[in-house]
Amino acid sequence: xxxxxxQIFEIFGFKLKVDPSWLLxxxxxxxxxxxxxxxxxxxxxxxxxxxxxxxxxMLGMFASLILHELSHSLIARSHGLGVGGITLFIFGGxxxxxxxxxxxxxxxxxxxxxxxxxxLLAGFFNVASSLSSGGLEASIGGAVFGYLALINLVxxxxxxxxxFPLDGGRMLRAVIWGVTGDLLRATRISSRIGTFFGLFxxxxxxxxxxxxxGVGGFWQILIGFFILNASNxxxxxxxxxxxxxGKTARVLMSETVWTIAADAxxxxxxxxxxxxxxxxxxxxxxxxxxxxYADIAGARSVDRADWATRRVREITVPLGxxxxxxxxxxxxxxxxxxxxxxxxxxxxxxxxxxxxxxxxSDLTHHLALQQELGPEIRxxx
Numbered sequence: 469x470x471x472x473x474x475q476i477f478e479i480f481g482f483k484l485k486v487d488p489s490w491l492l493x494x495x496x497x498x499x500x501x502x503x504x505x506x507x508x509x510x511x512x513x514x515x516x517x518x519x520x521x522x523x524x525x526m527l528g529m530f531a532s533l534i535l536h537e538l539s540h541s542l543i544a545r546s547h548g549l550g551v552g553g554i555t556l557f558i559f560g561g562x563x564x565x566x567x568x569x570x571x572x573x574x575x576x577x578x579x580x581x582x583x584x585x586x587x588l589l590a591g592f593f594n595v596a597s598s599l600s601s602g603g604l605e606a607s608i609g610g611a612v613f614g615y616l617a618l619i620n621l622v623x624x625x626x627x628x629x630x631x632f633p634l635d636g637g638r639m640l641r642a643v644i645w646g647v648t649g650d651l652l653r654a655t656r657i658s659s660r661i662g663t664f665f666g667l668f669x670x671x672x673x674x675x676x677x678x679x680x681x682g683v684g685g686f687w688q689i690l691i692g693f694f695i696l697n698a699s700n701x702x703x704x705x706x707x708x709x710x711x712x713x714g715k716t717a718r719v720l721m722s723e724t725v726w727t728i729a730a731d732a733x734x735x736x737x738x739x740x741x742x743x744x745x746x747x748x749x750x751x752x753x754x755x756x757x758x759x760x761y762a763d764i765a766g767a768r769s770v771d772r773a774d775w776a777t778r779r780v781r782e783i784t785v786p787l788g789x790x791x792x793x794x795x796x797x798x799x800x801x802x803x804x805x806x807x808x809x810x811x812x813x814x815x816x817x818x819x820x821x822x823x824x825x826x827x828x829s830d831l832t833h834h835l836a837l838q839q840e841l842g843p844e845i846r847x848x849x
Contacts (some may be wrong), residue, residue: 471549472487493558500520505615513801532616535585537554540582541563544563547574549578550567568651584624587621589616594617597617598610604831631665632699636694641654641655644658648782651706660821662702665695669691669695673687708800709800711834717802720826720834722798728762733775734776734779751815751822751825753822757820758817760787760788761791762785793816793826795817812829813825
C-alpha cells in the first residue's frame with residue numbers, strides 16, 4: 469500500500485515508516501500554526517518564533533499519532549495478530565495488520581485502543597496546559613500543550629464515528645459480527661456507513677470551498693474521498709478473501725501450457741509458439757526439467773536479425789520464488805504474489821517440474837463468476 473514509505477526507527481518491534489505524503493501534511497500543520505494559531509494566542513512574536521513553535525507542535529502531533537497507532541499494534545499483537553508496521557501518511561497513520569482479527573472481541577479491543585490512547589493524551593496535555601499558565605515560558609508551554617490537547621481530542625472523536633474503516637466503524641463491525649456471527653455482513657453494513665460518511669464529507673467540503681473556506685473545505689473533500697475508497701476497498705478485499713478461502717493454486721492453474729526447449733532458437737519461440745498460439749509467457753524446459761520462462765520482453769532484448777541464431781536459453785528468466793508457486797499454496801497468497809509480481813503470471817511447480825501456469829486473469833475471472841453466481845459466503849466467527 470505504501471511502496472515509497474521510509475523506515476525511520478523501530479519501537480517495541482514495530483517498524484515505524486513515513487510515507488512522503490506525510491511531509492505535505494506536516495508542512496501544512498506548521499504553516500497553519502505559525503500563521504494563525506500561535507500569532508493569535510501568543511501575539512507580538514517574530515515569524516521565526518512562530519515557525520519554530522509550529523515545528524515543535526507538529527512533532528508533538530507526530531508523536532501522538534505514533535502512540536495512537538502503537539496502541540492498536542500492541543493490542544493486536546496480544547491477540548496473536550501480525551503487524552507489518554506503523555506508517556504515517558497524508559491522512560494520519562495506520563497500523564498495518566497482516567490479517568483480520570479472529571473474533572469480535574479482539575476486533576473491538578484493537579479498534580478502541582487508539583481512541584482511548586488519544587483521549588488519554590488529550591487529558592494529559594490539557595492538565596499540562598493548565599499547569600503551564602502564568603509567566604512567559606509557561607504561556608508558551610500552555611499554547612503548545614493546549615493545541616496538542618485539542619488535536620488529540622479531535623482525533624479521538626473523529627475516529628469514534630461508526631464509519632468503516634475508522635476505529636468507530638471497526639467497533640461497530642465487531643458488535644454486528646458478535647450478534648450475527650457473520651464477518652462479511654458486518655463489514656458490508658459498516659462499510660456502507662463509511663461510504664455515506666465519505667460522501668457527506670466530500671459534499672460538505674465542496675460547499676465549504678464554494679462558501680469561501682478554501683483549504684479547510686478542500687482538505688475535507690480529500691478526507692471524504694479517502695474514507696469512501698477505503699470503505700469500499702475493505703469490503704471488496706474481504707469478499708476476495710472469502711471467495712478464495714480454502715482453495716489452492718492447483719484448483720485454478722492451467723495445465724495445458726505451451727512450452728519451448730531451452731536449446732530452441734528464439735525464432736522458433738516467436739513464430740511457432742508465441743505467434744501461432746497467441747501467448748506471451750512461455751515456460752522453458754531442458755528435457756523434463758523446468759528452467760524458467762521466456763517472454764516478449766526477452767525476445768525483444770535480442771536484435772531481430774539474430775533470432776534465428778540465438779537460443780531461448782539466453783533470454784530465459786530463471787525459475788525462482790518470485791515467479792513460481794507450489795500447487796498447494798492458498799489462492800489468497802497467490803493473489804498477493806500476483807499483485808506485486810513483475811508479471812501477472814506464475815509458474816506452478818513441484819521441485820523443478822512444471823505442473824501448470826496461473827495468472828491474475830484466472831483469479832479475476834474466477835472471482836467474477838463467483839460474484840455472478842452469488843453464493844452465500846459466510847466468514848468464520
